[in-house]
Amino acid sequence: MASAPSKLYADDVSLVVVLLDTNPFFWSSSSLSFSQFLSHVLAFLNAILTLNQLNQVVVIATGYNSCDYVFDSSSDLNRSFENGRMPVMCSSLLQKLEEFLIKDEQLSKEEPEGKIKSSLFSGSLSMALCYIQRVFRSGALHPHPRILCLQGSPDGPEQYVAIMNAIFSAQRSSVPIDSCYLGSQNSAFLQQASYITGGVHHKPQNLDGLFQYLMTIFATDLHSRSFIHLPKPVGVDFRASCFCHKNTIDMGYICSVCLSIFCKHHKKCSTCGSVFGQAQSEAASASDKKRKTPET
């Protein structure tokens, strides 16, 4: 695309990367059906594209076994400018989404009961950030990117470190992460993500009116957010959980080698094997440390 004059790239041009949760374990038990959810989301995405001719939308599906791009409004296949008509995006998005869901289901393996059925949120968040970095590299004239997470699955504690890495990287690049939680509990990861990066977090009370929530809260571009009243972050809990009992604590003990959190005094760190109170040897540090991730 030829470089547009700067007058066209006004402050309110946005690139919205939408992370769509397609976890079948969540949608099978949700009060809103997946098809109704899609109709809300498609109307919302079309609305974003009408708000400004230069707006772009990218959709990444967050599955249970994999993640993939399903729609990019700036790709040549999706732009049809004949007769000045609006590009029809529904068919290509739905088709790609269906292919993704079939592939995702085929990757399923037998899993033990009782595990938390979370989606691969950290994977799609990392992909979104890589895409946004590509947009930043494309030159001085680019839309202002933000990420919108439509998640309903519960938080997977094994993804904590990866999600925090992604959040800090987004904070560094000034990319806000908005989140709309569709499940029944609360998602601490989404609340922290939106709080740290300066995005908006909301949990709609009535899922039948999802389109209304999306339009009034999440459709505003970054420049206009200073004039609009958006839901404030309430009660984001930054207390940590101890590694031994997973309880939330407000005072604890930190291992100085690996920063693991404990609620009581121990003689040895269970994560890195350091013995407290005496200098450890090199051998202890090279022992097999599994990617055991803490939970908050």
Added chain:
Amino acid sequence: MNNGAGRRINGAAEEDDDEDDVNGDLDAWERTYTDERSWESLQEDESGMLRPIDNQALYHSQYRRRLRSLSSTAARIQKGLIRYLYIVIDLSRAASEMDFRPSRIAVIAKHVETFIREFFYQNPLSQVGIVTIKDGVAHCLTDIGGSPESHINALMKKLECSGDSSLQNALDLVDGYLNQIPSYGHREVLILYSALSTCDPGDIMDTIQKCRKSKIRCSVIGLAAEMFICKHLCQETGGTYSVALDESHFKELILEHAPPPPAIAEFAVANLIKMGFPQRAAEGSISICSCHKEAKVGAGYTCPRCKAHACELPTECCVCGLTLVSSPHLARSYHHLFPIAPFDEVTSSHLNNPNCKLQRNCFGCQQSLLDPGNKPGPAVVCPKCKRYFCLDCDIYIHESLHNCPGCDSLRHS
């Protein structure tokens, strides 16, 4: 063509008169040819045509060399995450030299400010102090502490240079201070040395041995030329010595000290540190803030042990001394504990193999991996998930993101 005519015709009047006098009868544009020799970096391809200089590939190969040198040993190197670093700034006569524009001390001050911010961003639990050497005497400019603003403000006020530089006095002072810190902390000194000599009251070799016994890791960045004593100091204490060639190189060298260095395990005793995780103060509550000594409404945190008010985290509670942090501060360092493996380059034999099904787009950003001529371009592959990434994503993933999108997008990897 004499100097005056050359300048008029070419309009190359940017250089000062001083520089013209120094460099004889060369114009500014001629000087760039003699200094830079840009023709030497041109390459020819098989048919003798000039190949465009591939800056991106050069940048990427430099980055990969750096990554390989950093992770040359086993993948999991223990790093010192709780660091107590003293920055020693040489304010002797040599620091006011103008070979760095506008002067060495101005460049040093600017980049020390960037470094301090980057240091606290990457090591939220660590503390920094600043020591200056002026007129042969070392002074402590700021005490060791965790607030970047106080260090930067103090530094910017005191930038006058005079007198000689004394390495031994600085090391003695720092050694005295670092002996008071807790045993689980890693002790480090970063010396920014502009002078070419050191005027010491005693035997500096004894001081170096004393630092070595106190387990202080000393690193030096020189701005003038390589000195034996600095090299010896760094070798004895396990630090790194480098000399800056120009301003951008200096910035690169100083920012290399921001991420935690590999820790020598015997240096710091493992210990359990008691820390508090304060909650935000309730909306509308009024309390007297202990750092500003005035009443504040609502904002801030409450120490869980003594209920005193603190304005920002991380900090130490002014009343009871408990270290107050929030869980994201600890999480900022977790990527050092779980690093991702460097990606492998996709070899040209692999690319040209017709049996191998190539991925056409970078998995992270969906950019096409094919050349304009539809031939496979440079790419890297993750050794675990076997996904292909473009060179820019490779740099972003390893420098900033610390997650592999391919590995995180596969449940059974």
